[in-house]
Amino acid sequence: MRKILILTLREYRTSVRTKSFIIGLLLAPLLMGGSMIVFMLLKDKVDINDKKIAIIDHSGIMADTLVKTAEYRNSHEIFDPETGEKVRSAYILEIIESDSASLFETKIKLSDRVRSKDLHAFIEIGPGIVHPADDPEKARIIYYSEHAFMDDVINWFTWPINNRVRQIRIDELDLDEEAVGDLFYYNYPERMGLINVDRKTGDVQDAQHTNELQTFLIPYIMVLLMFLMVMMSAVPLLTAVMEEKIERIAEVLLGSVTPFQFMMGKILGSISVSMTVSAVYVIAGIVAAKQMNVGDMIPYHVLPWFFVYLILFVIMVGSAMAALGSACNDNKDAQSLQFPAMIPVILPLFIMVPIIQNPAGSMATTLSLIPPFTPTLMIIRLATPVTIPVWQPFAGLVGVILFTLFSVWAGGRIFRTLILMQGVKPKLGNLVKLVFRG
Amino acid sequence: MNTIEIQNITKTFNHFKAVDDLSLAVPKGSIYGFIGPNGAGKTTTIRMIMNILYPDSGVIKLLGSEHLGTRLDRVGYLPEERGLYKKMKVKEILKFHAELKNGTDINNRINYWLKRLDLEEWAGKKVETLSKGMSQKLQFIATIIDKPEVIILDEPFSGLDPVNVDTLKNAVLELRSEGATIIFSTHDMNVAEKMCDYIFMIFKGKKVLDGTLSSIQDKYGNDTIRIQAENGRSVLGELRGIEKINDFGQLQEIRLSPSVDAQDILSAILQKTRVTKFEIARPSLYDIFIRIAGPAAKEEEDA
Numbered sequence: 001m002r003k004i005l006i007l008t009l010r011e012y013r014t015s016v017r018t019k020s021f022i023i024g025l026l027l028a029p030l031l032m033g034g035s036m037i038v039f040m041l042l043k044d045k046v047d048i049n050d051k052k053i054a055i056i057d058h059s060g061i062m063a064d065t066l067v068k069t070a071e072y073r074n075s076h077e078i079f080d081p082e083t084g085e086k087v088r089s090a091y092i093l094e095i096i097e098s099d100s101a102s103l104f105e106t107k108i109k110l111s112d113r114v115r116s117k118d119l120h121a122f123i124e125i126g127p128g129i130v131h132p133a134d135d136p137e138k139a140r141i142i143y144y145s146e147h148a149f150m151d152d153v154i155n156w157f158t159w160p161i162n163n164r165v166r167q168i169r170i171d172e173l174d175l176d177e178e179a180v181g182d183l184f185y186y187n188y189p190e191r192m193g194l195i196n197v198d199r200k201t202g203d204v205q206d207a208q209h210t211n212e213l214q215t216f217l218i219p220y221i222m223v224l225l226m227f228l229m230v231m232m233s234a235v236p237l238l239t240a241v242m243e244e245k246i247e248r249i250a251e252v253l254l255g256s257v258t259p260f261q262f263m264m265g266k267i268l269g270s271i272s273v274s275m276t277v278s279a280v281y282v283i284a285g286i287v288a289a290k291q292m293n294v295g296d297m298i299p300y301h302v303l304p305w306f307f308v309y310l311i312l313f314v315i316m317v318g319s320a321m322a323a324l325g326s327a328c329n330d331n332k333d334a335q336s337l338q339f340p341a342m343i344p345v346i347l348p349l350f351i352m353v354p355i356i357q358n359p360a361g362s363m364a365t366t367l368s369l370i371p372p373f374t375p376t377l378m379i380i381r382l383a384t385p386v387t388i389p390v391w392q393p394f395a396g397l398v399g400v401i402l403f404t405l406f407s408v409w410a411g412g413r414i415f416r417t418l419i420l421m422q423g424v425k426p427k428l429g430n431l432v433k434l435v436f437r438g
Numbered sequence: 439m440n441t442i443e444i445q446n447i448t449k450t451f452n453h454f455k456a457v458d459d460l461s462l463a464v465p466k467g468s469i470y471g472f473i474g475p476n477g478a479g480k481t482t483t484i485r486m487i488m489n490i491l492y493p494d495s496g497v498i499k500l501l502g503s504e505h506l507g508t509r510l511d512r513v514g515y516l517p518e519e520r521g522l523y524k525k526m527k528v529k530e531i532l533k534f535h536a537e538l539k540n541g542t543d544i545n546n547r548i549n550y551w552l553k554r555l556d557l558e559e560w561a562g563k564k565v566e567t568l569s570k571g572m573s574q575k576l577q578f579i580a581t582i583i584d585k586p587e588v589i590i591l592d593e594p595f596s597g598l599d600p601v602n603v604d605t606l607k608n609a610v611l612e613l614r615s616e617g618a619t620i621i622f623s624t625h626d627m628n629v630a631e632k633m634c635d636y637i638f639m640i641f642k643g644k645k646v647l648d649g650t651l652s653s654i655q656d657k658y659g660n661d662t663i664r665i666q667a668e669n670g671r672s673v674l675g676e677l678r679g680i681e682k683i684n685d686f687g688q689l690q691e692i693r694l695s696p697s698v699d700a701q702d703i704l705s706a707i708l709q710k711t712r713v714t715k716f717e718i719a720r721p722s723l724y725d726i727f728i729r730i731a732g733p734a735a736k737e738e739e740d741a
Binding site for chain 2 (some may be wrong): 003006007010014243249251252253254256258
């Protein structure tokens with residue numbers, strides 16, 4: 001154990017003393033924080049250029065309303081009331097007359113005008129807009145633009161069109177608009193967490209509004225942090241071991257330590273590095289969250305799980321990487337082995353969103369109990385506000401411990417043989433043979 | 439008492455027998471030279487002694503026991519292919535190796551050996567700044583920094599200039615005088631002849647020589663003549679009774695055919711030219727090596 005600790009200490013010192021480590025440590029949160037600041041700053045910086053939109057109104061009742069509403073908006077809503085500064089785009093509507101015979105040609109011309117930036121978009125309102133039940137096809141409102149899916153202008157049309165339609169319908173039914181006001185009032189359910197009772201004090205904590213920070217961002221950040229730690233500490237073991245093999249450092253060390261001690265020293269060095277970095281980030285994250293008054297949203301009960309799973313994950317991936325590194329003879333070998341070896345680490349990132357959406361579902365449960373995926377997926381499930389059965393993180397932990405032990409055993413057997421063998425190609429068949437036959 | 443005892447070890451790599459039924463005993467406090475052509479099995483034997491490779495069969499006892507455990511800390515090993523962490527500083531790397539070996543009085547020994555091998559000024563520099571010769575001396579210090587009882591050096595002098603060879607040779611002798619048992623492999627027969635108490639030669643995985651230089655030479659008898667004569671080699675070619683001539687330019691080494699009298703050869707040469715030196719000797723280690731592993735031996739074997 002003493003020798004493993006000496007090797008660990010060397011690995012740790014070598015990693016944390018480098019300038020790149022310190023720069024990386026500071027730069028990662030700065031980049032993440034910086035991108036959030038840029039996003040916040042740019043959020044209100046909307047496009048304020050005037051937008052010309054053409055209207056083909058087959059109903060004959062909408063164009064005037066839209067023009068008047070747009071004019072009202074342009075004179076009252078696009079300037080900051082305090083500074084008088086223009087803060088939104090003005091909408092300039094152009095009514096296009098078209099009969100059914102020339103409609104298609106008209107739309108082609110309008111499309112060309114949009115392409116040449118003379119128009120922002122054009123909208124076509126169906127003739128049966130007031131009574132869609134009679135013929136839904138005639139009640140369609142079609143918005144044509146180059147980037148229709150992401151275009152926010154379409155949202156503005158919804159209210160004036162539907163408001164006008166509602167008025168016409170009320171008039172047709174000869175109803176008193178004030179008396180039927182409630183008819184158009186929509187009730188929306190609010191998204192709320194659960195009520196908590198403190199078991200010791202009996203204090204009741206009322207339910208709170210849930211938000212995207214709690215539901216999505218925290219699990220996302222935690223799993224991303226774990227991924228970063230593995231990428232930063234365990235994955236580089238492949239090239240580090242390969243270099244020690246190529247530069248013949250390995251055999252010198254093997255005069256003093258056993259191959260297992262050598263490998264474990266490197267892995268424990270990686271764990272120390274990842275623990276240091278993650279502790280810095282977690283503490284900084286908690287301080288920052290408290291400063292922003294969202295400290296109570298941090299799932300503190302998940303943090304011990306996070307660190308336990310992180311340690312095991314680094315050992316699991318680290319021993320595989322060290323074993324593969326010992327099999328490599330040059331950078332080409334390392335490049336061809338690195339990507340397949342990283343698949344179990346990367347794969348959970350692709351299925352992260354469905355797991356966050358339904359952390360208690362059968363897919364999330366099953367996948368999170370498969371050892372290579374457990375550390376990341378179980379952390380996602382634990383970090384969401386949804387309660388998962390208490391036994392599952394423990395069952396996952398047992399699986400991960402067993403798989404990690406296997407990984408170290410198998411990695412050790414490969415490492416022991418290949419670390420001194422030059423020129424042997426790292427084929428999967430050979431590696432498997434070494435694991436089971438030694 | 440023997441420091442290392444090897445009994446009938448065999449090691450095979452993919453049907454190739456690298457070491458074949460080898461037995462060896464290295465007495466305490468001796469310098470034991472391992473010689474043999476490239477690929478003969480020297481490094482494999484050394485790696486098995488170091489427990490880096492395991493023999494397929496046979497037993498290796500180091501310092502009286504089969505199981506190395508902490509006894510490995512009492513052995514210093516300098517492999518043939520060696521490297522050091524380039525980004526570490528000279529003193530730092532020596533401390534690291536000494537700690538791995540559980541060494542005592544580390545700082546004093548580091549300072550002593552850095553001074554002894556003229557590396558004192560480089561103590562605070564990174565390994566990557568050292569020349570090849572300096573790195574080799576540093577590696578030597580890293581091997582012996584914890585004052586090991588057994589020192590195994592695989593080609594310790596290769597690539598060094600004569601001054602550095604001399605420095606390391608003296609360091610090895612100093613360590614032996616302090617009681618260490620030393621094994622080293624070399625291709626330099628001169629060094630082996632002059633430094634080793636015992637010489638062991640391995641060829642195609644098998645032991646072909648083992649003993650003191652004198653006992654090895656005795657097996658071959660006085661069949662060698664070293665001669666310096668006017669006109670050099672040209673007068674020797676026509677003589678009968680000569681099996682092989684090694685021409686060193688200023689001196690020729692002649693191997694006599696069996697049952698040929700050296701005096702008859704001398705008379706024959708004197709009839710042709712003036713002789714300035716004539717010595718009847720036992721064969722040199724170099725010659726013995728060539729007799730065993732040279733092209734003639736191979737031809738004989740193939741025939």
